[in-house]
Amino acid sequence: MIKVLITDDHPVVRRGIRQILEDDERIEKVSEAARGKELLEKLREEKFDVILLDISLPGGNGLDLIGQIKKVQPSAAVLMLSIYSEELYAIKALKLGAAGYLTKTSAPEELLTAVHKVSKGERYISVKLADKLADDLVTKSDNQVFQSLSAREMDVLILLASGRSFTQIAADLSLSPKTISTYRARLLIKLKLKTTTELIRYAIIQSLPKKRSEIDL
Secondary structure, three states: OEEEEEEOOOHHHHHHHHHHHHOOOOEEEEEEEOOHHHHHHHHHHOOOOEEEEOOEEOOEEHHHHHHHHHHHOOOOEEEEEEOOOHHHHHHHHHHHOOOEEEEOOOOHHHHHHHHHHHHOOOOEOOHHHHHHHHHHHHHOOOOHHHHOOOHHHHHHHHHHHOOOOHHHHHHHHOOOHHHHHHHHHHHHHHHOOOOHHHHHHHHHHOOOOOOHHHHHO
16 A cells, blocks of 8 residues: 655646545555645654655755655655656756656656656656667767756746846745846856847757746646
């Protein structure tokens, strides 16, 4: 029997996922958390087999929580469930210790398959991502620079691509405009670009989300 903890700041999303999980007789219990702090508090109180974790959370980033989760409950399997495409975050999440990665567009059957697989100590990636990884190995595609971006740098890049100002991005991420400017400078150096316009063009080429609504889902 499996105990699952859903961590997502959208009540409607949590309710939908919970319904899917509770319809499976092999899942014993489903609990919920709306933000990282609540997640860690629940982990200190109760043992869970699988943590369903979103990337975009209030006051933090789901990727940053993976290490903290492993410190509190090393045996818990972290399954990322995000609106972001696998190309953006899956490999980074797996390297940080996640057991699997799914997008929120996945079918309910795939979600259940992933939950059961990671609960057994196995990893789960979609067929699409597996094919991509295989293609990368065959073609020796070099995407190391893109993969080297931190989670926060990715946030800033996406918001810059959406046309938001430094002040607006600072408010969205609870940071100062000066800090956002620093992140922009780092992005320019890492990606070997010169202007914000080039950053936006890069984001489009990489098929990053271009609207704030796409980020918050």
